[in-house]
Amino acid sequence: MTDKKFIIKKIQQLKEEKNAIILAHCYQNIEIDEVADIVGDSLYLSRQAAYTNKDIIVFAGVYFMAETAKILSPQKKVLLPRMESGCLMADMIDINQLREFKEKHPGAPVVCYVNSSAEVKSESDICCASSNALEVVRSLGAKKVLFVPDTYLGNYVGKQLPDVEVVTYNGFCPTHLRILPDDVDKMRKIYEDALVLSHPECHSEVINRSDFTGSTTQIMNFVKKSKNKKFIIATELGVKERLERDYPDKEFYLISNKAVCPNMKWNHLEDILNSLVNEEHEVFIDEKIAQKALAPIEKMINLKV
Numbered sequence: 001m002t003d004k005k006f007i008i009k010k011i012q013q014l015k016e017e018k019n020a021i022i023l024a025h026c027y028q029n030i031e032i033d034e035v036a037d038i039v040g041d042s043l044y045l046s047r048q049a050a051y052t053n054k055d056i057i058v059f060a061g062v063y064f065m066a067e068t069a070k071i072l073s074p075q076k077k078v079l080l081p082r083m084e085s086g087c088l089m090a091d092m093i094d095i096n097q098l099r100e101f102k103e104k105h106p107g108a109p110v111v112c113y114v115n116s117s118a119e120v121k122s123e124s125d126i127c128c129a130s131s132n133a134l135e136v137v138r139s140l141g142a143k144k145v146l147f148v149p150d151t152y153l154g155n156y157v158g159k160q161l162p163d164v165e166v167v168t169y170n171g172f173c174p175t176h177l178r179i180l181p182d183d184v185d186k187m188r189k190i191y192e193d194a195l196v197l198s199h200p201e202c203h204s205e206v207i208n209r210s211d212f213t214g215s216t217t218q219i220m221n222f223v224k225k226s227k228n229k230k231f232i233i234a235t236e237l238g239v240k241e242r243l244e245r246d247y248p249d250k251e252f253y254l255i256s257n258k259a260v261c262p263n264m265k266w267n268h269l270e271d272i273l274n275s276l277v278n279e280e281h282e283v284f285i286d287e288k289i290a291q292k293a294l295a296p297i298e299k300m301i302n303l304k305v
Contacts, residue, residue, distance in 0.1 A: 043129035131215035
């Protein structure tokens with residue numbers, strides 16, 4: 001029995017013994033899927049965290065995701081295998097900066113991307129994920145909306161809702177911004193019959209050059225339904241790896257070798273095992289902050305879009 005097989009077996013045993021569930025984001029190292037109970041994007045994982053009846057949630061993702069799980073399931077023990085797993089976008093805004101942003105635009109509701117801290121969520125009106133941002137903004141029925149922290153996702157939504165003024169905070173995803181418009185042009189010349197699929201966190205010029213733009217899940221569903229056989233993937237490496245595994249009859253090309261999120265790659269099987277053995281790296285949130293952050297998250301989940 002190889003070390004890997006031993007680790008996987010031990011993790012499965014501990015999940016049963018401790019009534020634990022492992023949630024994994026699609027940007028994680030693909031080996032994590034071998035022990036994960038649920039793999040998906042931020043919105044799907046948020047919903048699973050809210051509904052699980054397990055005692056322990058091991059979140060193979062980044063810190064804001066584990067925080068969201070703890071907010072939705074405060075009675076559960078939420079573990080983040082590697083505490084280094086932060087999010088540079090989430091770090092671009094704090095609660096004081098959000099308050100200053102709101103003061104400049106009094107009365108405008110705040111739509112908060114889930115890629116943000118619990119404190120920022122607590123100061124917002126409703127949360128959104130990349131897969132439902134358009135529907136969330138539309139649901140408010142407001143003429144003006146503040147969107148934090150990702151200016152690119154906010155601008156993407158604003159272009160589709162011309163009757164709504166979407167004022168965006170100047171945050172961004174460094175991984176997606178490493179994907180350049182020139183990368184799209186170069187790859188199209190090499191793979192002329194491939195479709196370009198991009199994430200809305202990308203630069204607007206990348207989106208303009210794409211055949212389809214959507215969340216991780218929406219990209220995967222597009223591939224599933226498409227009759228095309230070749231795709232250029234303009235998002236994080238983990239998506240391309242899972243598509244290759246799930247659709248061996250199709251070909252996938254990563255837009256750039258720079259499309260890798262280092263924070264998402266911290267977790268390995270050994271880290272998952274260690275988190276279950278020792279039950280360490282538990283996520284805690286100030287109770288008042290958690291209570292305030294719960295409402296905007298639940299509003300998003302209850303939209304069911």
